[in-house]
Amino acid sequence: xxxxxxxxxxxxxxxxxxxxxxxQSWLFGGFFLFFTAMILGFTVDYRxxxxxxxxxxxxxxxxxxxxxxxxxxxxxNFLNVLDHRVEIGSDMLSLFLKxxxxxxxxxxxxxxxxxxxxxxxxxxxxFGNYSVGKDYVVFPLLxxxxxxLYLPLDAFxxxxxxxxxxxxxxxxxxxxxxxx
Numbered sequence: 001x002x003x004x005x006x007x008x009x010x011x012x013x014x015x016x017x018x019x020x021x022x023x024q025s026w027l028f029g030g031f032f033l034f035f036t037a038m039i040l041g042f043t044v045d046y047r048x049x050x051x052x053x054x055x056x057x058x059x060x061x062x063x064x065x066x067x068x069x070x071x072x073x074x075x076x077n078f079l080n081v082l083d084h085r086v087e088i089g090s091d092m093l094s095l096f097l098k099x100x101x102x103x104x105x106x107x108x109x110x111x112x113x114x115x116x117x118x119x120x121x122x123x124x125x126x127f128g129n130y131s132v133g134k135d136y137v138v139f140p141l142l143x144x145x146x147x148x149l150y151l152p153l154d155a156f157x158x159x160x161x162x163x164x165x166x167x168x169x170x171x172x173x174x175x176x177x178x179x180x
Contacts, residue, residue: 002168007152010129017148018068018072020131021071033052033055034056036051046163066154076141079120080148080149082098085098086149086165094119096119113122122141127140130170136150138150157175
């Protein structure tokens with residue numbers, strides 16, 4: 001069993017992963033429309049240039065809001081920004097989400113909230129082909145969930161346990177139906 005330390009994705013990394021996983025077509029389409037409108041605005045009519053500015057200032061933030069609401073708020077995605085740890089067995093990945101429970105009546109005089117862990121189990125067959133970053137790996141969750149699991153290198157004890165975890169999750173015999 002491979003266990004990680006408690007970790008979470010920072011806000012910037014989560015936003016970039018969300019755009020990378022779900023917003024690429026929106027970004028490319030938006031950049032294409034913006035540059036086309038800029039060129040036409042300079043060459044044909046200045047009103048098309050104003051339309052390009054409208055696209056950037058009003059429509060792009062609204063589309064990013066829709067992207068965040070539709071994909072970032074899914075349980076499979078927003079778990080990455082909460083404190084959690086992962087245990088990787090021989091055939092299943094278990095994610096333990098750290099939850100602050102109610103106040104403990106028998107606690108010390110400070111009445112600190114007790115920690116509680118919620119468990120989510122994922123068989124290896126629900127993960128697709130992973131993508132590699134500088135110091136992390138991202139495993140996409142296959143349909144219908146369409147989320148992703150972010151595993152940073154620094155959550156593991158050493159490089160060997162990190163590479164062993166990636167090998168276990170992406171085993172060929174477990175994920176043979178995920179190729180495509």
